[in-house]
Amino acid sequence: MTLRHSYDGEVSRPNYSCAGSLVGWSTRLITGRSQVQVLPRALLHLVDGVFRGIVTRKEHEGSAFRLHQGNRMVVLSGSNSRLLAEQLAASLGWEHHQLETRRFPDSEGYIRIPSETIEAVRKEPVVLVSNTFPDAGIVETLLMLEAINDVRKGNMENLREIGPQNMDDVGPGILLAVPYFGYSRQDKRFKPGEAISARAIGHLLASRCDGIIVFDLHAPSVLEDLSVPVAFTSAMPELALHLQETVQPDFILSPDKGAIERASTVAKKINCEFSYLEKTRIDAHTIVHKAKDLDVDGKTVAIVDDMIATGGTICRAAEALRNQGAIAVHAACSHGLFTGGAIARLIRYVDGVHATGSLSNPRDVISGGPALARGVNELFERLEWSQ
Ligand code: R5P
Numbered sequence: 001m002t003l004r005h006s007y008d009g010e011v012s013r014p015n016y017s018c019a020g021s022l023v024g025w026s027t028r029l030i031t032g033r034s035q036v037q038v039l040p041r042a043l044l045h046l047v048d049g050v051f052r053g054i055v056t057r058k059e060h061e062g063s064a065f066r067l068h069q070g071n072r073m074v075v076l077s078g079s080n081s082r083l084l085a086e087q088l089a090a091s092l093g094w095e096h097h098q099l100e101t102r103r104f105p106d107s108e109g110y111i112r113i114p115s116e117t118i119e120a121v122r123k124e125p126v127v128l129v130s131n132t133f134p135d136a137g138i139v140e141t142l143l144m145l146e147a148i149n150d151v152r153k154g155n156m157e158n159l160r161e162i163g164p165q166n167m168d169d170v171g172p173g174i175l176l177a178v179p180y181f182g183y184s185r186q187d188k189r190f191k192p193g194e195a196i197s198a199r200a201i202g203h204l205l206a207s208r209c210d211g212i213i214v215f216d217l218h219a220p221s222v223l224e225d226l227s228v229p230v231a232f233t234s235a236m237p238e239l240a241l242h243l244q245e246t247v248q249p250d251f252i253l254s255p256d257k258g259a260i261e262r263a264s265t266v267a268k269k270i271n272c273e274f275s276y277l278e279k280t281r282i283d284a285h286t287i288v289h290k291a292k293d294l295d296v297d298g299k300t301v302a303i304v305d306d307m308i309a310t311g312g313t314i315c316r317a318a319e320a321l322r323n324q325g326a327i328a329v330h331a332a333c334s335h336g337l338f339t340g341g342a343i344a345r346l347i348r349y350v351d352g353v354h355a356t357g358s359l360s361n362p363r364d365v366i367s368g369g370p371a372l373a374r375g376v377n378e379l380f381e382r383l384e385w386s387q
Contacts, residue, residue: 073124076148078111078140083357084179085129087369092376094127095120099144109136111143113151115163121151125173127376128209131359132201133182141176145208148174172385176205177213177372179358180335187222198222202230211383213375215358215368216306216334218258229382233375235334235356235368236262236304240269242354242366243302247330250299255279255289255317263304266332273299277317287312289320297325307335308355311342318349330354334368336361 073094077085079101089096097120100112113121120126126148130141150156152174154167186197199222205212206226213231214223220232243249243266250272254263256279267274278290303317314331321329329350336355338346343362346353356371357364 074117074120074126076117076121076126076128076144078128078130078144080131080133080137080140080360081129081179083360083364084368084372087357087367088127088129088177088372088376089369091367091369091373097121099147101140109140109143111140111147113147118151118163121148122154122167122170125175125380126152127175127177127213127372129177129179129372131180131182132178132205133180133359135182137182138201138204141178142204142208145174145176145205149208172210172383174209175211175213175376175379176209177215177375178205179215179356179368179372181214181217181223184218184222187219196222202226210385211379213372213379215356215371215375216262218306229379231375231378231382233371233378234262234265235358235366235371236265237269238366238368238370239304239332239334239354239356240266243330243332244270246354246365247300247302247328247352249302249330251275251294251296251301251326253277253294253296253301253303253317253321255303255305255313259305262306262334266302266304277320279313279316285310285312287316289316292320294321294324296321299326300328300330301326302330302332303350305331305333307337308333308342308346308353309337309339311338311346315345315349322349332366334358336363338363 073092075085075089075092075094075096076099077096078099082098086096097117099117100114102110104110128144128148130144131137132141153169156163156167157165181198183197183201186194189196202223203226206228209228211229211231212223212226213233214220216234217223217232223230249270252263252267252272252274254260254276256277260276263276264274273295275294277292280288282288301321303314305313308314308331318329318331330352331346331350332354334356335358337359338361343353353363354365355361355363356366356368358368
């Protein structure tokens with residue numbers, strides 16, 4: 001099936017020459033007399049792969065790459081993670097290159113590796129920093145991986161015949177760093193027939209890269225059986241340092257059992273007291289905490305969580321802390337989603353809100369670069385081709 005879009009936004013009728021096969025579906029942009037393929041076959045291969053449950057990446061297996069000490073590799077980003085990509089590049093001492101991203105009038109995305117970046121992408125391994133949130137981030141990430149794969153494999157054919165059309169395959173070397181892994185919420189099947197979204201997105205991404213770095217993923221177990229290695233990294237060390245320098249808490253609180261590991265890491269790093277609450281979520285906006293005596297009278301407390309969305313979890317925990325005598329309460333997290341007026345709600349309950357820039361947000365005060373750099377280094381140690 002071939003779907004054609006004209007450059008001025010006119011969509012011509014689909015030609016169902018390959019009806020029934022997702023793999024044969026491509027979208028073409030007609031620019032004057034030439035046609036440039038803009039929605040890659042790979043996206044559709046991937047969807048096809050997920051449907052069949054067989055998503056693997058085999059093209060580069062067998063080739064070898066030796067990582068040279070001191071080489072300046074490349075960090076790439078698209079539209080959603082530029083700042084973090086710059087922070088990662090600074091942490092590693094690598095170059096950062098921005099890919100061209102724009103939207104067609106019908107809102108579909110377009111991406112291109114600029115000519116001046118092509119050589120850099122082929123020369124050394126690359127790390128693409130991109131979020132799978134919101135939904136458009138998933139498509140953009142896949143399109144960028146597709147373009148990077150083509151360039152590294154030497155598939156350069158283009159209808160304008162610009163530059164060499166084919167080059168050598170330079171082998172494996174594509175890492176994907178996902179600061180905020182969108183679709184991580186549905187990591188289990190609670191009722192029959194539900195999609196395990198986190199696993200589906202994980203397989204899609206794994207099919208187009210050689211390794212994935214994920215930053216403070218809520219439930220890492222969901223990405224443990226992917227076809228490429230995954231490094232789970234965390235910004236808690238930087239978050240601890242930030243709290244120590246700005247808030248000097250006496251007490252760290254995990255607002256639920258799920259955040260105990262992260263929050264207790266922070267408490268240990270800054271050598272202060274720690275406890276946790278037991279939370280029950282009634283619905284997206286209603287949180288109930290089990291009553292618990294906390295030794296917080298006269299103390300400054302920081303509540304540490306992986307993400308803040310509506311702010312409900314933090315507001316309820318802050319209420320419990322104030323009722324027990326806390327004199328100051330701060331909220332800190334890796335992922336500041338801050339949905340539906342969360343900041344306005346939070347500032348009625350806490351004295352400060354601190355987040356990383358894994359997502360663009362108004363409380364981005366903690367660099368995520370060092371955490372991503374630790375993940376990249378871990379993967380380089382684990383990947384055979386980088387030895
Ligand atoms: C859930 O267990 C997470 O760790 C967060 O506590 C939760 O997503 C925060 O959501 P909200 O801000 O909407 O309460």
